[in-house]
Amino acid sequence: MYFASDNSGPMHPAVAQAMIAADTGYQPSYGTDPIMDGVREQIREIFEAPEAAVYLVATGTAANALALATLAQPWEAVFCTPLAHINVDECHAPEFYTGGAKLSLVGAGDKMTADQLRARIESWTKGDVHTSQRGPVQLTQVTEMGRLYTLDELHALTSVAREYGLPTFMDGARFANALVALDCSLAEMTWKAGINALSLGGTKNGCAGVEAVIFFDPKHAWEFELRRKRGAHLFSKHRYLSAQMQGYLNGDIWLEAARAANANAARLAAGLRSVPELEFVEEPAANMVFVTLPRREHQRLNAAGAVYGLWGDLEGDADERLMMRLVCDWSITHEMIDAFIELAKG
């Protein structure tokens, strides 16, 4: 019963097969492989963005940090939520890659509203050399609490950014999960919604380790290439990144995997609703379920072999409520989900 993270599961068979297929003969290195040419064209096509600059890196933190460094000056603030991965989980990679940008926290959780963003930007004095300067707006889709920005919400947020002349970056570590949940086009969730750059995650949805970084304005291309190399993120045997992304995108494997993951989470949530000890923190919108439960229940589940994320006072008393994160990827079986539901029912 493994719900710890969507970075714990195996590759999707189609991705693994693409890697194996690519593993033959000689290929040019450092991103000049023909597989990458195909991937680039495919991404431009599915995003309806024929000019987009498209790159691959191996980790989500690299995608975020390199893209933000390309968009932000060292003396600028990146507007993001307190729970943003870039704020909580990247050990100052954004600060390192940007040369000392500051993360300015908007809202109190995993989502920001347009009003909150505007107020935060307004509180950031403009044109005063003493203060932090206004920089990019970063949005995570799916959010770190498993929620979504609707297209309307995205439009409202990027309108504020545009009003102040600030670029926008979408952390799409779970891009596919959001896309199938919103049931919109790639363009609608990104550049048509005012997003300037994004990471399109592969790792959490069936790849071994690959993320695409996409700039809709190709003016950033060469700088990003230099930053990627200088950050030691340009792979010599790049074909193994290209092949993952190829296997991921071809035949809509990525969308199929994301639909499966979301459906698995929905099945899990449906089953857990009848468990009186559990309280839902947010309505699950993609592939993550957040609930609270008493510490003694956690101890029981844990002892039975269930694995999941956990926050709170682990040394509190038995009734103290903890927060549990349950993540489903495409590969988790209905048996495992149902077994956990049964276990939770006690």
Added chain:
Amino acid sequence: MYFASDNSGPMHPAVAQAMIAADTGYQPSYGTDPIMDGVREQIREIFEAPEAAVYLVATGTAANALALATLAQPWEAVFCTPLAHINVDECHAPEFYTGGAKLSLVGAGDKMTADQLRARIESWTKGDVHTSQRGPVQLTQVTEMGRLYTLDELHALTSVAREYGLPTFMDGARFANALVALDCSLAEMTWKAGINALSLGGTKNGCAGVEAVIFFDPKHAWEFELRRKRGAHLFSKHRYLSAQMQGYLNGDIWLEAARAANANAARLAAGLRSVPELEFVEEPAANMVFVTLPRREHQRLNAAGAVYGLWGDLEGDADERLMMRLVCDWSITHEMIDAFIELAKG
């Protein structure tokens, strides 16, 4: 006829199989996978270094830059040769990761002598706050020109470093090729020869993208872990790095592959010796062959489909001599080698 680089070929089958074998079920992420536990123990054992800190990253530049940043202060110089990969091929990754260290160039090519190193260190004023400070000594084994440091040479160089209290780092992108050429133990070529830290390359010798970073003094462990994460080089699905290294080391696959690569280069060199147009730049010691040839010969070989590295004035006249680099990996066939030799003979 593909001799461009040892980063152009496929994975060794044993490495690919280890990746496939690891590609099942759930595994803890971010380096806590059980495969990594095995890899760590194995590396400690084969290096006779039970306390060593052992980490994996995906690129050689990451290995070099992160290790040097752990050993060097931002105001220190790294002593290396002008042709060192860290100086020529990493787009300032060492400067970036160290926070602005300077590369101080020793000698005129790919190797330095103990006397050159001493003279360079002596020219670096000690304890004067105005100047660059003395920092780590970096040695590449196999060198960028395909040569080796003998054990005596390594001892002499590290003795100088130790005399000045400076740490030593070995860029072992082609570590295995050197090891089998010198026919010594891993310990003899590293810590017994005074090396404090090294990268052990996998990518150029049969892996898809993995390098081990090894500190013989574990005091550097936690700082390296933080630097790796902050540099966005900690893989979530780390098992795929671990598995590569596992498949690489098990059953001495890595040594077998290196022996094959070196033998391939020796076969190539032997065949090319009788070509009057070619002059050897260095005696090949591992898996690379450097020769000069007239530009018209390059044009002929190139037109015939041969692929290799090339330096010099590509727009000079037909007799102008260019330098050609021919690299053999384990996978290149005798047929391909012999075909190239025949082609070169004209």
Added chain:
Amino acid sequence: MYFASDNSGPMHPAVAQAMIAADTGYQPSYGTDPIMDGVREQIREIFEAPEAAVYLVATGTAANALALATLAQPWEAVFCTPLAHINVDECHAPEFYTGGAKLSLVGAGDKMTADQLRARIESWTKGDVHTSQRGPVQLTQVTEMGRLYTLDELHALTSVAREYGLPTFMDGARFANALVALDCSLAEMTWKAGINALSLGGTKNGCAGVEAVIFFDPKHAWEFELRRKRGAHLFSKHRYLSAQMQGYLNGDIWLEAARAANANAARLAAGLRSVPELEFVEEPAANMVFVTLPRREHQRLNAAGAVYGLWGDLEGDADERLMMRLVCDWSITHEMIDAFIELAKG
């Protein structure tokens, strides 16, 4: 009627005279001048800290950023208040000098409590390589809102820091104003209260531009010297910094100036208390007075030539309350203070 800042006034005559006295003949450069030797000894003596490392720089931001960079690793958080000068007024100098440290904000204003600090540190996961790591605690004395930490408060805060093994740094841009207000010894307000390093401001209290940086543990000395030079803050004609500090400290000029400044602020506050339009934001404890007033009152005062700091919606309606900061240095005259009080009374 100039209350804009204590960096707007002239040098104290004793400081100016010391500069003139130093302005003759040849002196060794870069901090090796004999005047500095005297300053160092004097600071060690008045702090009862014979081992302290003592340095001079020309700006408060340099003092803060260089000291914090010496105490913090790039992956660590500096715990400070939201209104801290390092957070609000230094254009990312702390982030730049530390190589990307993050400022973690404690409390909601200019002061933090020990409980708030503890809670914040506790919220900062320890030993998890993914997150920001715990780093130094920064306290400003006098705070940015003109308030003081009592000795008990300082003890409580540094006890928390010590409990977690974190160093403490005091931004003492207005150190003298605090010291005379608390009427304690220098040691009592610093190392005896658990402070590890501090800046002792001269610029705001009668100097042209000089701040001392003091580490009570001299182990930081050489690293600080390198950081100061690398930051371009080591003066060649250092005697002019030394002389300012000499003139400032000799004969307790600095304490006399701070007493005058505090008394001026007290006189101002006393006079303003009877102005019905004004509301005090904080009880003035040193040389700054914060009041709110309706926008129309600001317009009247401003039109009459009064100069001061102002926060709020400058385009609101006439009754909208703005916050005004009035700063007194040693040089402001009773006439100017009384004239402003009369003006405010309307």
Added chain:
Amino acid sequence: MYFASDNSGPMHPAVAQAMIAADTGYQPSYGTDPIMDGVREQIREIFEAPEAAVYLVATGTAANALALATLAQPWEAVFCTPLAHINVDECHAPEFYTGGAKLSLVGAGDKMTADQLRARIESWTKGDVHTSQRGPVQLTQVTEMGRLYTLDELHALTSVAREYGLPTFMDGARFANALVALDCSLAEMTWKAGINALSLGGTKNGCAGVEAVIFFDPKHAWEFELRRKRGAHLFSKHRYLSAQMQGYLNGDIWLEAARAANANAARLAAGLRSVPELEFVEEPAANMVFVTLPRREHQRLNAAGAVYGLWGDLEGDADERLMMRLVCDWSITHEMIDAFIELAKG
């Protein structure tokens, strides 16, 4: 007999008087003082550059590092000579401020030729993401060995830079000494000769600590302001920098001081020519004299109280030749010069 450096002497009386004159009443801070307005206008006028962006900082290293950081990307090389102050004497300040740029050394000493520069730039591969990229060309005028670039030499060098699209920066720590030696206009030695930005030194020629940074293209203005503040080099009581520069420029004090310094060095050189033990290293062109002498002679001069710069093996035998640097500022007396000449004659 003090010839150690032109940063050892006092302020020129006119500079000291300007500081005293400025030391009264209240003035706006952080560079908005009216004295600065005058200085800016005056510099634009004497450079015939009405659009130039003009800033003041307190150290030459700050001027160099901040200007280069404004002109260079972190992945670019700065082309300079091996003896350049930025390479030898700034403890990696350029690397720090640029975020990791590399200094690429041209020529073998203190001057570069256009051919050497072109060859070096050509050796720097263009458009290859793996390598260091081409960046600004840095020239020092007066050079670190007391020599000058003629106007023709400057034109030739900047033509090469322009051909490759690279900006040029002049380190003018001894700008005035060069200007009066070349007897040309400020514009002729700078923008008319193809220089894009420069530092105009005050500290070595009669100020306490001030350097102007001038960009002939004002597009760099706001970025430089942010970099200066972030580097902690923006003075709150900026009037004391402005006043120094005001006193320095007014009435051509700076040119008068430079002429005196150069004449003092010429007198010294003339006297030393008849000393058989001394050999001139370079023909003195401004205010510095470089000679070699046997170690025993140094010991004799040193024992007699002469102070100067010295390079070489200080522990060699008595006949071993050392290199001596003798610097004259405007303030050194003919008596002191003549006394040293007599001493040297033995």
